[in-house]
Amino acid sequence: MIRLENVTKIYGTETVAVRDASFDIPKSQFVFLVGPSGSGKSTLLRLINRQEQPERGDVWVAGQNINELPASRVPHLRRSMGNVFQDYKLLLNKTVFENVAFALEVIGKPRHVIARQVPIVLDLVGLADKQDRFPNQLSGGEQQRVSIARAFVNRPLIMLADEPTGNLDPNTSEGIMGLLDEINQTGTTVVMATHDHRVVNAMRRRVIQLDRGVIVRDQERGVYE
Amino acid sequence: MFSRIAYAFRETWESFRRNITLTAAAVLTSAVSLLLVGATFLIQRAFENLLVQWRGDVEMIIFVRSDASAEQIALVDSVLRASPTIIDVEKLRYLNKTESYEEAKRIFVGDPVTLSLLAPETIPTQFKVVPLSDDPTLVRSLSDQYRTLPGVEAVALAEDEFEVISTLSNFIRVVTLITSLVLLLVAVGLIWNTIHTAMFARRREIEVMKLVGATNWFIRVPFMLEGLLQGFIGGVVSCGGLWLLNSAWTNGVTGFKPGTGISSLVVPDSYLTSVMFILLAIGALVGAVGSAIAATRFLDV
Numbered sequence A: 001m002i003r004l005e006n007v008t009k010i011y012g013t014e015t016v017a018v019r020d021a022s023f024d025i026p027k028s029q030f031v032f033l034v035g036p037s038g039s040g041k042s043t044l045l046r047l048i049n050r051q052e053q054p055e056r057g058d059v060w061v062a063g064q065n066i067n068e069l070p071a072s073r074v075p076h077l078r079r080s081m082g083n084v085f086q087d088y089k090l091l092l093n094k095t096v097f098e099n100v101a102f103a104l105e106v107i108g109k110p111r112h113v114i115a116r117q118v119p120i121v122l123d124l125v126g127l128a129d130k131q132d133r134f135p136n137q138l139s140g141g142e143q144q145r146v147s148i149a150r151a152f153v154n155r156p157l158i159m160l161a162d163e164p165t166g167n168l169d170p171n172t173s174e175g176i177m178g179l180l181d182e183i184n185q186t187g188t189t190v191v192m193a194t195h196d197h198r199v200v201n202a203m204r205r206r207v208i209q210l211d212r213g214v215i216v217r218d219q220e221r222g223v224y225e
Numbered sequence B: 001m002f003s004r005i006a007y008a009f010r011e012t013w014e015s016f017r018r019n020i021t022l023t024a025a026a027v028l029t030s031a032v033s034l035l036l037v038g039a040t041f042l043i044q045r046a047f048e049n050l051l052v053q054w055r056g057d058v059e060m061i062i063f064v065r066s067d068a069s070a071e072q073i074a075l076v077d078s079v080l081r082a083s084p085t086i087i088d089v090e091k092l093r094y095l096n097k098t099e100s101y102e103e104a105k106r107i108f109v110g111d112p113v114t115l116s117l118l119a120p121e122t123i124p125t126q127f128k129v130v131p132l133s134d135d136p137t138l139v140r141s142l143s144d145q146y147r148t149l150p151g152v153e154a155v156a157l158a159e160d161e162f163e164v165i166s167t168l169s170n171f172i173r174v175v176t177l178i179t180s181l182v183l184l185l186v187a188v189g190l191i192w193n194t195i196h197t198a199m200f201a202r203r204r205e206i207e208v209m210k211l212v213g214a215t216n217w218f219i220r221v222p223f224m225l226e227g228l229l230q231g232f233i234g235g236v237v238s239c240g241g242l243w244l245l246n247s248a249w250t251n252g253v254t255g256f257k258p259g260t261g262i263s264s265l266v267v268p269d270s271y272l273t274s275v276m277f278i279l280l281a282i283g284a285l286v287g288a289v290g291s292a293i294a295a296t297r298f299l300d301v
Helices: A041-048 A071-078 A096-105 A111-124 A140-152 A170-185 A197-203 B002-018 B020-054 B070-081 B097-107 B112-117 B136-147 B163-201 B203-211 B216-254 B269-297
Strands: A002-011 A015-025 A030-034 A056-061 A081-085 A158-162 A189-194 A206-211 A214-219 B060-064 B093-095 B125-129 B152-157
Touching (some): A002 A041, A015 A041, A015 A056, A015 A206, A030 A041, A041 A056, A041 A158, A071 B203, A081 A140, A096 A111, A096 A140, A096 B203, A140 A170, A158 A170, A170 A189, B002 B163, B020 B097, B020 B163, B020 B216, B020 B269, B060 B070, B093 B097, B136 B152, B163 B203, B163 B269, B203 B216, B216 B269
Parallel strands (some): A030 A189, A158 A189
Antiparallel strands (some): A002 A015, A002 A056, A206 A214, B060 B152
């Protein structure tokens, strides 16, 4: 589903964010990208959704070399991916329902599809009863659930999560991980960048470890170390 | 499709309300600059009325009495053609009664009293003469000679009547045109700035839109519509201003004594209408272009 071949990403002229990274993530896999801050985890995610392009190497998503994709096709690539962030990136002037609906609205889905899909996914994340609240009336964990609902409402092939539990306490994090696991069970490939030892050790999934831009470990059913 | 259009209009309106001060500034600037553009058109047309009989380098007009015989007209013609070194025979034109009357209708558009005294049957016909020589004394002595020919009513020289006005009109045209172009640029800049501000205010939304796969056009269109609307409203305001200006001028001109020439500085309503349409189009175009540049420039999230 996602394949990187000898990918190097340099910011400016000096800073090497990722050096010669290669890996292959099959469909429906759950993968952790781990490592300290600045080790290149976020850059890898940004290379996969083409917010960045590598200086060297190729990134393949669903059989397509996305670096050769013309800019006009990038929106369509992104429709096959959901993105979740540490800071949720919710729109504060929109309700829970509107935030999730927004993701469908801006890719031109008709109203009746929105009216059908949004409640289903809000039910999945356990927020069916809070759809008319605004983000700042919710707890951090609930806000992250809204953001996951928004990322998943279009049924993407891939879910990219950048430190989704970074702002949450252990109990809440557990709930979020359960939700991501559930989404993974539906066949969605999940790539999650984190430096949260507990969640990695509890889940026992594939772990790709980075250190200063270099992949130093790639292990099935790994722990954080 | 319908939901996309509805979305674009809703977003446009929201953004419009949010940035009301900047929007007002952009609208006013484009209105003022468009008003000047419109005024330039009208001034140009008004002077054209005044100069219509002198168009095409005509320096001398020989008016022939309306009761002149065909032989007398032929004589004037042959005398003119007898000096091919001084007169450009190629460009020599004779306007018969109908043609002269048509021209008079344009010259006296703001002076119905004088126009009513004229009729196609009684109007003098005219020879329009383009001299080859630049020497004013030569042309003048020639005109004295023609004045004595039978059937000739009068000879008019451009030098005496419209040289000053023609220079003045060129000057005014250049000044208003440059000023309006500068102001139009300012308007584009202001529209650009309001769109930039609007986009900055919504950068988070735009980021989310890009991440969930909205196309650039989808993101851009509401902003472009906003700019287009600002330019268009500026155009509407300028049309109102132009109409007021033109009415005041037309009314003012009727107070002048007939025959002073000022009365021909009036433009027909049909011309005013077409200028208004042009202003609306320029306004919309300027707004769309300014905002399109801004939207493209700031879309790299």
